[in-house]
Amino acid sequence: MPRTVTLPARPEPLTVTIEETALIIVDMQNAYLSKGGYIDLVGFDVSGAPPVIEETARIAEACRAAGIPVIYLQNGFSPDQREAPSSAPVWHKSNALKFMRANEAYAGKLITHGTWDHEIVPELTPLPGDIVVPKARYSGFAGTGLEQILASRRIRTLLVCGVATNVCVESTIRDAYHREFFPVMLADATMGAGPGTQEATEFNVQAFFGWLSTGAEMRAAINSNSAGE
Numbered sequence: 001m002p003r004t005v006t007l008p009a010r011p012e013p014l015t016v017t018i019e020e021t022a023l024i025i026v027d028m029q030n031a032y033l034s035k036g037g038y039i040d041l042v043g044f045d046v047s048g049a050p051p052v053i054e055e056t057a058r059i060a061e062a063c064r065a066a067g068i069p070v071i072y073l074q075n076g077f078s079p080d081q082r083e084a085p086s087s088a089p090v091w092h093k094s095n096a097l098k099f100m101r102a103n104e105a106y107a108g109k110l111i112t113h114g115t116w117d118h119e120i121v122p123e124l125t126p127l128p129g130d131i132v133v134p135k136a137r138y139s140g141f142a143g144t145g146l147e148q149i150l151a152s153r154r155i156r157t158l159l160v161c162g163v164a165t166n167v168c169v170e171s172t173i174r175d176a177y178h179r180e181f182f183p184v185m186l187a188d189a190t191m192g193a194g195p196g197t198q199e200a201t202e203f204n205v206q207a208f209f210g211w212l213s214t215g216a217e218m219r220a221a222i223n224s225n226s227a228g229e
Contacts, residue, residue, distance in 0.1 A: 002017045002018070002019050002020075003017065003018040003019065003225055004016065004017050004018070004225075005018060005221040005222060005224070005225045006221065007184060007211070007213050007217065007218060007221050008213060008217040008220075008221065009184060009211040009212060009213040009217075010206050010211065010212040010213070011206055011207075011211070012211075014157075014182065014184060014211050014213075016156075016157040016182070016184075017156070017157070018066055018067065018068060018222070018225065019067070019154075020154055020155055020156040020157060021068050021155065021156075021157040021158075021159060022068060022069045022070075022071055022150060022153065022155045022157075022158055022159070023059065023060060023063040023068055023069065023070045023071065023158075023159045023160075023161070024071050024073065024140060024158050024159065024160045024161075024162070024172065025056060025060065025070065025071065025072045025073065025124065025161055025162050026073045026140065026160065026161065026162025026163060026168050026169050026172055027073055027074065027075045027162050027163055027164075027168050028053065028056060028072070028120055028121055028124045028162050028163065029074060029075065029076075029111070029117070029118060029119060029120055029121065030116055030117050030118070030119055030120075030121060031075070031076075031096070031110060031111045031117045031118065032046070032163040032164060032193075033046060033049040033052070033053060033121050033163060033191075034046065034049070034121065037110075037117055038095070038096045038099065038110040038111055038117055039163075039164070039193060041099060041106070041110070042095045042096070042099050044164075044193045044194065046191075048191050049163075049191060051188075052161075052163070052188075052189055052190065052191045053121060053123050053124060054123070055161075055186075055188050055189040055215045056124060056161050056162070056189045056215075057123055057124055058215055058219065059159070059161060059186060059189055059215045059218065059219070060124065060130075062218070062219045062222055062223070063159070063222075064127070064129070064130075066222045066225075068159070068222075069130075069131060069153060069155070070126070070127075070129075070130045070131070071130070071131045071132075071133060071146070071149065072120060072124075072126050072130060072131065072132045072133065073133050073135055073140040073144075073146075073162070073168070073172070074118070074120060074132055074133070074134050074135065075111060075134075075135050075136070075138075075168060076111040076112060076113055076118040076134070076136065077097075077111060077112055077113065077136055078112075078113055079108055079112055079113065079114070081097070083136035083143075084097060084136065090136070090137060096110040096111045113134075120132075131149060133145065133146050133149065137171075138167050138168045138171035138172075139168070139171040139172050139174070139175045140168070140171075140172040140175070141172065141175040141176070141179065142171075142175070147179060150181070155181070156181060156182055157181070157182045157183075157184065158173075158176050158181050158182065158183045158184065159184050159186060159218060160172060160173055160176075160183055160184065160185050160186065160190075160210075161185070161186045161189035161190055161215070162189070162190060163190065163191050163193070164191065164192055164193035164197070165185075165190040165191060165192040165193075165197060165198050165201045165202075166192045166193060166194065166197035166198070166200060166201045167193060169185065169190055169201065170201045170204065170205070170209075173185060173205055173209050173210055174209055176210075177209045177210060182210065182211070183205070183209065183210035183211070184210060184211045184212070184213050184218075185201075185202070185205045185210060185211070185212055185213070186213055186214060186215050186218060187202055187212050187213070187214060188214045188215055188216070189214075189215050
């Protein structure tokens with residue numbers, strides 16, 4: 001029998017079917033969370049990363065235990081940057097690409113496949129059975145197989161956490177909404193890049209694109225379902 005739970009969420013609770021739910025972990029890489037990573041190098045504050053990493057790990061563990069697929073998005077480029085030619089907007093807007101062009105010592109070292117910067121942080125290393133979806137744009141749906149992966153599993157609800165809240169998390173949530181998924185952002189497992197951005201995305205998600213909840217609320221809802229079986 002399908003298992004349903006009601007997630008405490010804003011602007012209103014959301015009832016979801018566990019078998020139709022997936023966890024999307026967005027770009028939890030050294031580039032975005034670690035001192036010496038790309039985001040730190042270009043001047044964004046990463047001091048808030050440890051609790052976000054810890055909460056994401058708790059969320060992933062709870063989802064695995066409940067049978068909810070855990071899907072990682074991993075952002076980056078090939079060493080030859082074939083995904084980012086100068087004719088593409090990302091060549092002009094990616095802070096990592098611009099930083100590497102301006103600082104020869106870092107050429108090929110930031111969010112580049114095979115580098116430390118590109119790696120998912122050790123605390124969140126994917127486990128057997130988890131799915132890793134590589135991407136080269138902000139949204140997890142842009143140029144990837146994510147939608148097909150979700151459709152093949154008949155997924156309708158997406159629990160979303162990761163970084164950066166206002167860039168890749170929000171872009172993925174917006175695209176999920178436009179593809180008829182129900183996105184739930186787990187706000188305490190996200191971190192914005194830039195002042196005021198966390199609050200802005202939380203407002204956008206709650207008002208326009210989905211639902212807001214927390215890792216603790218999500219785990220409590222799932223655990224209560226398991227206890228009742």
